[in-house]
Amino acid sequence: MTRLCFLKCLLDSHAPINLPHNVEILVGRSKITKIKDQSCSRQQLSLKANCDDCIVEVKQIGINPSGLDGFSLKQNCLYKVGHESRIEILLNNYIHLIEFQPPPDNFSPIKRNKRKIEDEEITVKKKKCNKTPDKDSVLSIKEAMEDVWESIDEGELYIYTSKGVKSSKKIAAFDMDGTLIKTKSGKVHPVDTNDWQLAFPVVPTKLKEQLENGYKVVILSNQAPIGKGRVRIEDFKKKIENLVAKINIPIQVYIATGKGFYRKPTPGMWQTLIEKKNDGLSVDMDSCFYCGDAAGRVANWAPGKKKDHSMADKLLAENLRLTFYTPEQFFLGHSIANVPMAKPEFIPTEVKTEPFNDNLISDDKEILVLVGYPGSGKSFLAKQIEKKSSYKYVTVCRDTLGSWQKCAAEATRLLQQGKSVIVDSTNPDIESRSRWTSLAKDMKVVCRCAKMATTKAHAQHNNKFRELMRINHLPVNDIVFNTYKNKYKEPTTNEGFKDVIEVKFNPSFDDEKSERLYKMYLLEK
Structure with a gap:
């Protein structure tokens, strides 16, 4: 059996890069990776795959740090990583995964903890x-x-x-x-x-x-x-x-x-x-x-x-x-009694548990389009709807499938099977939402919208909480939040939705310790 190795971009911004067995491949700023950032060297990383042992040797060559699971690599030091290791061509940016096809025989998906990058000092x-x-x-x-x-x-x-x-x-x-x-x-x-x-x-x-x-x-x-x-x-x-x-x-x-x-x-x-x-x-x-x-x-x-x-x-x-x-x-010894101070944009202790809105589940076959910031609670809401509908509803998620086209193809297949579809994506503007109203029209089904009421600061808090708890979500930087805010247009029924339902964030915690952390201030402003 011949095993292959690839460097796969998590955002699908370029095709997977083949890492042939025992051949050094240099990646960095190039047309292949579509990285234009001048802080990234053209020869930023050296990668050499051993397809027999399912190991990739990684070496940072560029001046600015690359990363492994959020931790900085040392220049010219050799690291050995395995299947599904997360490589950041620049620290915390341009995130890729090492993938062996087929995966190692002993590989089983697990919740990955942070990887040790440098020896304890x-x-x-x-x-x-x-x-x-x-x-x-x-x-x-x-x-x-x-x-x-x-x-x-x-x-x-x-x-x-x-x-x-x-x-x-x-x-x-x-x-x-x-x-x-x-x-x-x-x-x-x-x-x-x-x-x-x-x-x-x-x-x-x-x-x-x-x-x-x-x-x-x-x-x-x-x-x-x-x-x-x-x-x-x-x-x-x-x-x-x-x-x-x-x-x-x-x-x-x-x-x-x-x-x-x-x-x-x-x-x-x-x-x-x-x-x-x-x-x-x-x-x-x-x-x-x-x-x-x-x-x-x-x-x-x-x-x-x-x-x-x-x-x-x-x-x-x-x-x-x-x-x-x-x-x-x-x-x-100065007094601060009259010193004006700003208040935090988000106060976590004010978040309350909200009852599930039964109107989110319809007797009619439909497409339910979710709208909201990353971290606004869309995925949790989708799981709630699936469960409470006895899985009459099925979620299509761009983070999982990779593109809206693949989501649309999967949604079409599910609708043909008699299922209702939840679209779990940010869908900030009319253009992104029109894909789903058009599909619903073509499939002759109802299309509704569920708009998350979660503010930007609240969503950023949720994102920070997920990082601290090491919940299996991709990290989201401020650029993504600001891009969503700039693109956002309030969804209305004029777009072709039968109804637009506002949904409040509904927190859920595994234990008291995680709830105590969530109720703390996690953002710096």
């Missing part, structure tokens, strides 16, 4: 630590005897514990950029890892006061440029060490480099701190506080001040029910 400064944790462990330090760096979850989180750090029931937590430090250059973003100075002269004094009052002082910082490969972690480590030396007290620093559970406002850094890095001491949340500059303050909240880049710090504090301070409030 633990660096000990000044003196080597005697204990080397396994890949899933986190060191517990009662009183740090040396400066220790740790890498958690393949570098999604880095932790620096300086000598002298002690656990405590009281935590004084601070953001870093814009809170403890600012740029020397005056630019919004630092030009390099040396472009920093203390944000306020009183920073060392105020932090020392917290230490003397029995607090453990920690820094919680989002640093996406590290995860994207724009900043070297080794350079950033030196920046942190220099900052802690400048403040001159023991500090524990948490650095979130990815987009997942550790990134503020999600509580991953805090949970790691209290569950694994505090020697089992229960934390008195009423005594803890968090200080950060991302508070959602609007433009000119003080004369000449720009608006805050986000509200991630304030929302983290709200998620954890911590007392929150802005830097000016904590370090300078």
